[in-house]
Amino acid sequence: MANTYYEILGLRASASQEEIKRAYRKRAMESHPDVNPTPGAAEVFVQINEAYAILSDSQKRLVYNQKLRDHAARAAGNAYAQQAASNPREDAYRQMVQQAKAQAAASANMNYQEFKRSRFGQAEASVFLYLQFLVLGMFFLLGTLILLLPFAAIFLIDWKAVFAGLVLIPVAFKIYEEGWRGLKQLKASL
Numbered sequence: 001m002a003n004t005y006y007e008i009l010g011l012r013a014s015a016s017q018e019e020i021k022r023a024y025r026k027r028a029m030e031s032h033p034d035v036n037p038t039p040g041a042a043e044v045f046v047q048i049n050e051a052y053a054i055l056s057d058s059q060k061r062l063v064y065n066q067k068l069r070d071h072a073a074r075a076a077g078n079a080y081a082q083q084a085a086s087n088p089r090e091d092a093y094r095q096m097v098q099q100a101k102a103q104a105a106a107s108a109n110m111n112y113q114e115f116k117r118s119r120f121g122q123a124e125a126s127v128f129l130y131l132q133f134l135v136l137g138m139f140f141l142l143g144t145l146i147l148l149l150p151f152a153a154i155f156l157i158d159w160k161a162v163f164a165g166l167v168l169i170p171v172a173f174k175i176y177e178e179g180w181r182g183l184k185q186l187k188a189s190l
Helices: 005-009 017-031 041-055 058-075 079-084 088-109 112-156 159-189
Strands: none
Touching: 005 017, 005 041, 017 041, 041 058, 041 088, 058 088, 112 159
């Protein structure tokens, strides 16, 4: 094991799932063969995807960490670790790595836009949708506050404020109209 999966992603072994996801996203976007024309970019991209496939799954990560510990113990000459090489977990580990390599190769064969959409598009779309609903909610809240201003002014302030509030009512309806238009467009895009 010349490079560990942690080294491939540029992480410590104690990295959190969020750190793994962030490092993967950064490195995958930089090293995709469609974006990075340097020789060997495809192999690096496959290694990055393989590392993420193992480290992002908590069960696979546990097995991989145990494999790293066993490897370190073998390197230190521990007799128990020498016996661990024939462990049934070794076959499971090899199968897990083969699956990760196959998945990584499939990602490398996608063009950049397909890869980006398949891995990251869903998260970006949901964040964008959330922000759109947030902006529309602010429109409706602002319109409601402007509509309620004249009634609050009657009890709290003098008649000049009521008059100013009544002048603002058309503005509130325009804000509501824009909010409804935005909501309809958002609904149509879903």
